[in-house]
Every structure is written in structure tokens, then in C-alpha cells.
Amino acid sequence: MTSSAVSRSRRHRLRGTAALVTAAVFAVSAPAVADGQSAALGGESRPARARPTVVLVHGAFADSSSWNGVVARLQKDGYRVVAAANPLRGLPTDSAYVAAVLRSIQGPVVLVGHSYGGAVISQAATGNSQVKALVYVSALIPDKGEVLSSLSAKFPGSALDPALRRVPFKNADGSTGTDLYVAQEAFHAVFAADLPRTTTSVMAATQRPIAAAALADRATSAA
Structure with missing residues (x-):
């Protein structure tokens, strides 16, 4: 593959991931548009929903900087983004850590996980009503009781x-x-x-x- 083809492939992957996340945040934010239209048409005014914060969780063998390309695209579109530092020490520890990060954020959250990070977000978001959408990017999505190695x-x-x-x-x-x-x-x-x-x-x-x-x-x- 030529260097230009590799560059195009990388850009395509970043655009695809960013588009997937943007679709989720738009779905969470969409009622704000409807509310605004209702008010403009003389209907009862309702407060618009706040834009969600996008929380990105990396998987094994990576760190939060692996999301840099996606972060830049989302920030350009006006979203607040947090790339959490996944400890990679074990599912109970890692999910508890990410859950604590989520509790520190005000307003709605779109939570994104890559690879092993998918298992982490599934557990970290349990019981948190602020998390409005989960996005899995080539990720593990274990059901309750499943072992990660068996799933893989x-x-x-x-x-x-x-x-x-x-x-x-x-x-x-x-x-x-x-x-x-x-x-x-x-x-x-x-x-x-x-x-x-x-x-x-x-x-x-x-x-x-x-x-x-x-x-x-x-x-x-x-x-």
C-alpha cells in the first residue's frame, strides 16, 4: 500500500469513528432542535437539552492519546470531550475508575469504548442515568456473567x-x-x-x- 493510500485509510477510519460517535451525540441532542422548533411555532417553550459530553475509553496496549484524531474532529464540531485513562488492571478496577470519571461530569454523556474498553464501559455505565448512549468501536460487549477470554x-x-x-x-x-x-x-x-x-x-x-x-x-x- 502506498503512503498516500495509508493516509487515506487512516483518514477514512477517523472519519468513520467520528461519524459513529457524532450520530450517537446527535440522537441524544436531537430533541433540543424539536423543542426550539416548537417554541418558534408558538408552542409551549421547553428548555433545550444540553449537548452531551463524549467520554472515550481506550482498550489494551493503548492510552488516551489514541483518540486524538477523533477528539479533534468532535471538538471542531463543538462537543466537550474527555478521553479517560483506562488503568488496564482488571475489569472491576477499570470499570470502577471510569464510573468515577463519569460521576464527575455534569449533564448527559455519550460513552464510547474501543476493544477491551467496550467491556469497561458496559460495566461502568450501569445505574448511571446520565449515560444516554453507548458506542462500541471494534469492541468487546460482554453480557452479565461472560468471561472476556471466552468471548474472544x-x-x-x-x-x-x-x-x-x-x-x-x-x-x-x-x-x-x-x-x-x-x-x-x-x-x-x-x-x-x-x-x-x-x-x-x-x-x-x-x-x-x-x-x-x-x-x-x-x-x-x-x-
């Missing part, structure tokens, strides 16, 4: 598992765990094949690992 295994053909590097670590309390990284030499092909290698080489070097235990976690709720 339903669809064979992934090149991810053979490319994983397992790095043990020790917690402050003496317990141990394992972090999962994508091997740098495989990162481009496995994680972001539509981007230039100059970009993916930086992404590979700065990737955020996910705790292996997270993939064994069971979803306790599904918004």
Missing part, C-alpha cells in the same frame, strides 16, 4: 495471542501478576496495520500493557 475465543483467527509478550511483575503487597504487551516487531501487523510504520513504531514503544488477569475477569453487569 468464540471467533478464531486472531493474530494477537501469538504476538503477546508476558512480563511478570510484583505488587507492593508481595503478590505477583503478569502484564501483556504486543511484541514490538508484530505491533504494526497485529494492532494498527493501516497506519504508517513510523507511527506504529512509536506506538509500540509507548504501549500500555494490560494485566493478564483482566482477560479472566467475569462481567458482573451490563448497561
